[in-house]
Every structure is written in C-alpha cells, then in structure tokens.
Amino acid sequence: MKLASVIVTYHPIICEVERNISTFIKDVDMLIVWDNSESPADFKLLKQLYPHIILHQDGENHGLSAAYNSAIQTAQEFGCTHLMTMDQDSTFENFKEYRRQIESFDDSAVGIFTCPINNDIHASGYRDTTVCQSGSIYTMEMLHQIGGFREDLFIGMVDAEMSLRAFEKGFKIFQIANSNLIQHIGSGRKVNLFGHKVEVSDYGPLRHYYESRNRILLWHEFPYDVEVKHKVTYLWSRIKVIIKIILFEKEKVSKSKAILSGTWYGLINKSKPFHN
Numbered sequence: 001m002k003l004a005s006v007i008v009t010y011h012p013i014i015c016e017v018e019r020n021i022s023t024f025i026k027d028v029d030m031l032i033v034w035d036n037s038e039s040p041a042d043f044k045l046l047k048q049l050y051p052h053i054i055l056h057q058d059g060e061n062h063g064l065s066a067a068y069n070s071a072i073q074t075a076q077e078f079g080c081t082h083l084m085t086m087d088q089d090s091t092f093e094n095f096k097e098y099r100r101q102i103e104s105f106d107d108s109a110v111g112i113f114t115c116p117i118n119n120d121i122h123a124s125g126y127r128d129t130t131v132c133q134s135g136s137i138y139t140m141e142m143l144h145q146i147g148g149f150r151e152d153l154f155i156g157m158v159d160a161e162m163s164l165r166a167f168e169k170g171f172k173i174f175q176i177a178n179s180n181l182i183q184h185i186g187s188g189r190k191v192n193l194f195g196h197k198v199e200v201s202d203y204g205p206l207r208h209y210y211e212s213r214n215r216i217l218l219w220h221e222f223p224y225d226v227e228v229k230h231k232v233t234y235l236w237s238r239i240k241v242i243i244k245i246i247l248f249e250k251e252k253v254s255k256s257k258a259i260l261s262g263t264w265y266g267l268i269n270k271s272k273p274f275h276n
Contacts, residue, residue, distance in 0.1 A: 001103045003137070004080040006032040006071035008064055009088040012041050016184075017088050018049060024086075024095040025050060030078055032056065034067040063154035072148050076140065084137045085159070091182045092135070098179035101126065102137060111142030111171030112163060115179040123177040132163040132173060135181040142171050152271040155207065157214040164222045191248050200248045201241075205258035209274040212238055212259045216266025238263055 005028045009017060012035070025031055032054045035041055040057040047055065054074065056067075068085055075083050082102070092098070092115075102113050114129060114136045136159060146169050150161050163173055190197045203211075215234060219226055226234075238259055245255045254276065265272045 001082055001099070002078075002080045003028045003082045003084060003099065004030045004032065004071065004075035004078065005084040005086060006034055006068060007086040007088060008034045008036060008067045009041065010036045010061070011039075012037070012088045014041060014043065014045055018046055020086075020088065020091045021046070021050070023092040024084075027096050027099050028084065029080065030054065030075070032071045032074060034062075034071065036061040036063070036067065063151070064158045065149040065151040065153055065155075068158070069148040069151065072140070072143055081140050082137050083140060083143070085134065087134045087183075089184045090134050091184065093180040093182065095179060098176055101176045101178055105174070107172070108141070109170065109172050110174055111139050111146075111166045112173040113137040114173065114175045115181050116175065116177060117181045117183055119180050125178075126174045126176050129173050129175045130163060130167050132159045134159070134183065136163075138162075142166060145169070146171075152273075153214050153217070154210050154273070156210040157218055161214075161218055161221070164218065164225060168222070193247070198244065198248075200244045202249060203255075205251065205254045205276055206274050208241070208255050209258040209262040212262030213266040213271070216263065217269065217271060219266075220269045235263070 005024065007017070007021065017033075021031070030052070031050065033043065033046065033056070035043070035055070035057045037057075038059055038061060040059055043055055043057075046053065056070070068083075071085075072083060098113075098115050112132050114132045117133060117135070146165055149158055153161060167173065188199050188201055190199055192198070219231060242256045242259055245259075246252050249255065258274070258276075262274075
C-alpha cells in the first residue's frame with residue numbers, strides 16, 4: 001500500500017492545519033496541500049516542518065472535486081495505490097491502526113475505507129456502510145474504473161456522490177472502527193429563540209447554494225436512495241435555515257437567494273455554477 005493524502009484548505013489558520021496534519025503525516029507516503037483561498041495563505045511554517053509536502057496555490061477557489069481529481073492524477077504519477085481526502089478541520093486518533101487495518105484487507109471489491117467521526121466509543125473490527133466523508137481512503141483501482149469526483153458539485157455532497165456511485169458499481173465500503181476522526185466545526189454558534197438554543201451556521205452564500213442544490217441533484221442521479229418523506233423534510237429544512245438567516249445572520253438577502261436558487265436548480269436538475 002502506497003498512500004497519498006490531499007488536504008483542502010480555505011482561509012486556514014495555519015497552526016490548526018499543522019496540528020491536524022501532525023496526527024497522520026508520519027503514516028502517509030505523500031501529502032498534497034491544496035489551498036483554495038482567493039488570497040493564498042502563508043504556508044511557510046508548514047513547509048519548514050514538512051518540506052516534502054506538495055503545495056498548490058493559485059489564488060482561485062476550484063472547489064473540492066477539482067482539488068481531489070488533481071490529487072488523483074498526482075498520486076498516479078507517484079505510483080500510489082490509495083488516496084485519502086481530508087479537510088482542514090479534522091484530526092485523527094490512532095491513524096496508524098487505521099492504515100494497518102486497511103493494509104490487512106485482501107478484497108478487491110472494497111473500494112473505499114472510512115472511519116468513525118466524533119465517536120467516543122472505540123470498538124474494533126469493521127462494518128459495511130454506504131457513506132464516506134473526510135478521512136476516507138479510496139483505492140486507485142476503483143477510481144480508475146468508475147472515474148474521479150464530480151466537479152460540477154464543487155463543494156457539498158462530493159463524497160456522498162462518490163460513495164453512491166461506487167456502491168452502484170458493485171464496490172464495498174468498509175468503516176474501520178479502530179480509529180476515529182475528530183471534526184472541529186468552527187463556524188456554528190448558538191442563539192436564543194423563545195427560550196430555546198438554536199444553532200446557526202454563518203455559512204456564506206456560496207456554501208448555502210451548493211449544499212442546497214447538490215443534495216437535490218443526487219435525488220435525480222440516485223432516485224432510489226431517498227424516500228419522498230425525507231425529501232419533503234429536507235425542503236422544509238431549507239425554509240427553516242432561511243428563517244434563521246433572516247433572524248440572526250448578516251448577508252440576509254444574498255444567503256436567502258443562494259438557498260432558493262440552489263434549491264430551484266436542484267429541483268430542475270441543472271448544475272448551474274454559483275454566481276453571487
């Protein structure tokens with residue numbers, strides 16, 4: 001097993017990225033850091049600590065999918081057999097065991113490995129799953145057979161689409177229980193609404209657009225995956241998000257319009273890019 005990893009950053013806090021990388025870098029064979037920030041971050045400290053990392057910065061936000069697909073190409077050039085995708089807010093517990101367990105598998109039908117997220121219970125072994133996320137490890141053989149990540153999704157549901165497509169093509173997804181991924185979600189905050197604590201995300205319009213649109217696009221691509229009642233529940237959740245934005249957040253108009261337009265283009269099955 002020769003493992004490449006790509007971590008995608010966006011206006012990162014460098015010391016936090018370094019902390020997160022330090023939990024797995026010793027057990028990967030190459031690391032690609034892809035910075036999607038419009039104003040490129042200063043990675044001088046990171047390059048001093050880890051001089052062999054491959055750093056991509058061009059002052060443009062290419063989204064997750066394009067970053068992942070570029071990493072696939074680079075990993076192939078270096079003869080890697082597996083690729084792990086990471087975000088800047090995730091820290092591993094016991095990554096060495098995660099890798100060891102994957103190396104012990106001899107089943108070409110397994111295309112994706114994942115680990116639990118924010119899990120306090122550390123079990124052992126593995127189980128079948130249909131979901132992958134940050135920290136997932138993909139076999140290059142599977143990616144070669146079914147293709148890379150869907151770039152029109154940009155951000156949001158990128159991993160979900162890949163896992164559904166892999167499952168549809170007959171590949172297995174295993175969750176390895178011996179490790180744990182801790183996600184440090186930094187943008188959410190709690191507010192009071194009629195005596196109840198309500199969480200607001202403070203996401204920008206771009207993220208609201210793609211999260212609203214992409215989930216619905218997947219309903220068209222994989223119509224068997226979501227029941228009608230869950231679709232109704234999701235559409236109602238979009239309305240609730242808009243209400244919270246109007247009550248508690250800035251950029252009320254642009255965020256609300258992003259959710260409404262993203263939902264609309266999802267429903268008519270058009271992957272139109274975000275335009276602010």
